[in-house]
Amino acid sequence: MKIFARTALAIVGGYVGTSAIIAALAMIAVAMVGMERSEAATLGAMLGFVIYLGVMIWSFAEPALIRVTLWLGAVTALSLTLVLLLSRLPS
Amino acid sequence: MNWLHTWSGVVLGSLLFAIFWMGTLSVFDKEIDRWMMPASRLALPAEFSYETMRPAYQAALAAKSPSVLLLVPNERNPVITALWRGTDGAFAQHMFDPTTGAELPDQGTLGGSRFIYPFHYSLNLKVLGLGYWIVGLCGMMMMVLCVSGVVIHRKIFADFFTFRPERKMRRATLDLHNVAGVLGLPFHVVISVSGLVILFSLYFPSSIWAVYRQDVRLFGREAYGSYVRPPARRPADLVSFDTIVAKAKSVWGQGEPNYLYVFHPGDAAAYVQANRSSEDVVSNISHMAYVDGATGELLSASKPEKPAAVTQRFIAGLHFIQFKHWTLRWLYFVLGLAGCVLIATGLLFWVESRRERHRKLGRSGARVVEAVTVASVTGVLIATLAFMVTNRALPLGASAFGVERGAIEVVGFHLVWLLTLLHAWSSGGRAWIGQCWTISALAVAAVLLNAVTTGDHLIRAIVHRQLWPVAGIDATLLIAAVVAACAALRLARSRRVAAVSLQEAGA
Numbered sequence: 254m255k256i257f258a259r260t261a262l263a264i265v266g267g268y269v270g271t272s273a274i275i276a277a278l279a280m281i282a283v284a285m286v287g288m289e290r291s292e293a294a295t296l297g298a299m300l301g302f303v304i305y306l307g308v309m310i311w312s313f314a315e316p317a318l319i320r321v322t323l324w325l326g327a328v329t330a331l332s333l334t335l336v337l338l339l340s341r342l343p344s
Numbered sequence: 345m346n347w348l349h350t351w352s353g354v355v356l357g358s359l360l361f362a363i364f365w366m367g368t369l370s371v372f373d374k375e376i377d378r379w380m381m382p383a384s385r386l387a388l389p390a391e392f393s394y395e396t397m398r399p400a401y402q403a404a405l406a407a408k409s410p411s412v413l414l415l416v417p418n419e420r421n422p423v424i425t426a427l428w429r430g431t432d433g434a435f436a437q438h439m440f441d442p443t444t445g446a447e448l449p450d451q452g453t454l455g456g457s458r459f460i461y462p463f464h465y466s467l468n469l470k471v472l473g474l475g476y477w478i479v480g481l482c483g484m485m486m487m488v489l490c491v492s493g494v495v496i497h498r499k500i501f502a503d504f505f506t507f508r509p510e511r512k513m514r515r516a517t518l519d520l521h522n523v524a525g526v527l528g529l530p531f532h533v534v535i536s537v538s539g540l541v542i543l544f545s546l547y548f549p550s551s552i553w554a555v556y557r558q559d560v561r562l563f564g565r566e567a568y569g570s571y572v573r574p575p576a577r578r579p580a581d582l583v584s585f586d587t588i589v590a591k592a593k594s595v596w597g598q599g600e601p602n603y604l605y606v607f608h609p610g611d612a613a614a615y616v617q618a619n620r621s622s623e624d625v626v627s628n629i630s631h632m633a634y635v636d637g638a639t640g641e642l643l644s645a646s647k648p649e650k651p652a653a654v655t656q657r658f659i660a661g662l663h664f665i666q667f668k669h670w671t672l673r674w675l676y677f678v679l680g681l682a683g684c685v686l687i688a689t690g691l692l693f694w695v696e697s698r699r700e701r702h703r704k705l706g707r708s709g710a711r712v713v714e715a716v717t718v719a720s721v722t723g724v725l726i727a728t729l730a731f732m733v734t735n736r737a738l739p740l741g742a743s744a745f746g747v748e749r750g751a752i753e754v755v756g757f758h759l760v761w762l763l764t765l766l767h768a769w770s771s772g773g774r775a776w777i778g779q780c781w782t783i784s785a786l787a788v789a790a791v792l793l794n795a796v797t798t799g800d801h802l803i804r805a806i807v808h809r810q811l812w813p814v815a816g817i818d819a820t821l822l823i824a825a826v827v828a829a830c831a832a833l834r835l836a837r838s839r840r841v842a843a844v845s846l847q848e849a850g851a
Contacts, residue, residue: 256351264481276554283555289650290555291567296652297551298544299659302537306487313348313488336554 267308277332349492358720366464368680374420375813376456387810394585404428417442514696521689538663569646576613592618592633628661715768722779723764729786730760736793780832787825
């Protein structure tokens with residue numbers, strides 16, 4: 254059961270979290286750094302693989318699963334808030 | 345890290361092996377096409393006129409297809425390949441002679457580039473694009489396995505120089521796993537990352553959604569410089585293909601196109617997308633020029649790519665191997681095989697170290713994993729060989745139960761694969777020996793059948809330049825037959841030795 258939770262967190266939670274993080278990063282790159290849209294989107298997606306790998310390994314390696322859950326949840330929530338805020342900016 | 349490596353390896357190892365095996369074969373997908381499509385074993389003309397593509401274009405026009413993709417012949421694929429939507433609405437592929445432009449008879453097979461290659465990245469599972477996601481997850485897990493594998497092997501350099509084939513089978517298996525893993529580590533990492541990065545927009549679309557919001561389709565236009573325009577609904581003739589290519593080359597400078605994509609054939613607003621071949625660079629560049637079909641004027645050209653796009657195209661190019669470099673192509677093949685060895689020995693080690701214990705405890709774990717491992721290692725090799733043997737054993741145009749040969753080959757592949765699993769389950773550890781002999785026999789049969797049905801036997805194939813792809817496949821099959829036979833003999837001997845020592849211990 255514990256292994257199932259860990260695997261689910263690594264694969265599903267990691268994917269959702271990574272998607273939120275790269276969405277926020279891409280929007281920040283466009284809004285604040287002035288990167289071109291296509292470049293920010295491409296760079297964000299490529300970073301996604303690295304971030305996802307990191308999250309996966311961490312959730313498998315960390316003894317206290319709750320720590321990963323809380324951190325990942327917090328970063329995902331923060332990223333989604335940023336996405337919402339930035340999408341209100343006039344493009 | 346140890347349990348992570350063990351368990352993700354044993355759960356995904358079989359799938360990973362199939363993906364690595366098909367990927368390794370895809371390095372030579374065009375050569376497999378030549379082998380399976382005898383009518384396409386042609387020599388490239390010394391001077392290729394793009395107007396030779398006219399009959400292919402006319403055929404698509406007659407079929408009233410809304411577009412036609414014309415692949416320019418090259419060294420590895422010496423025919424004009426045309427793809428258009430037939431009157432039944434389905435896309436079909438046709439081949440044309442590169443010298444005369446005449447249509448070649450349908451070869452009745454999916455061959456390497458339409459069965460083996462798509463199997464590599466989608467398992468040919470089309471439902472909901474599920475295959476892509478399974479392969480993507482396997483790619484990510486391959487990365488996890490690489491990282492955890494390195495963490496386990498702190499003595500990584502000692503492992504690198506440790507190979508004890510004379511020791512017990514289990515020890516040798518682990519050594520081989522370590523050698524293949526450490527030696528090939530850079531390759532395994534790069535090939536997994538680059539495979540994922542090719543499909544970045546499929547796997548991680550959220551960054552595209554975030555910055556493009558409602559107009560996601562603009563991403564294609566901005567990132568790749570793609571161009572579209574509607575048809576004019578007035579007929580007009582297409583200017584000469586040589587004119588179109590000359591106009592496109594005025595954009596690139598050097599370099600030939602690798603394809604011409606005609607939109608709205610026969611219409612006054614027809615336009616042609618020409619893409620520069622990337623055979624002289626690693627990067628999988630998309631330098632596209634759009635030429636007006638009626639006037640031959642330049643409509644649009646893709647701008648030079650920006651840093652992130654350049655990076656993505658380079659990483660993708662590392663995986664696609666569309667550059668012309670035979671030494672590197674063989675190196676990819678050999679390293680791909682090393683990846684197969686890595687995965688197979690990892691699975692084997694799991695089985696070897698649990699077989700005795702599980703049998704004493706009455707658990708079926710090791711037995712199940714061993715059967716699945718046999719079927720996914722030697723089994724997929726046998727299925728692939730059966731796919732090729734079926735192609736040469738059945739004549740062109742053969743059909744059974746209303747199924748054409750191309751489909752019979754695919755059904756045969758899956759049926760044989762299933763049979764290898766049944767065989768592995770019923771004969772336990774001995775299955776390895778039987779399946780190795782089967783590989784050996786099928787490989788020899790494939791070479792013989794090719795010689796009998798096409799006359800292009802190995803010696804003839806070596807002498808004629810345009811038959812070198814066939815010679816390469818035949819020679820590789822013969823080497824595989826010898827290796828499989830040696831493996832079978834060695835396995836049989838070590839089983840006898842084990843049986844004798846077991847008897848002595850009992851007495």
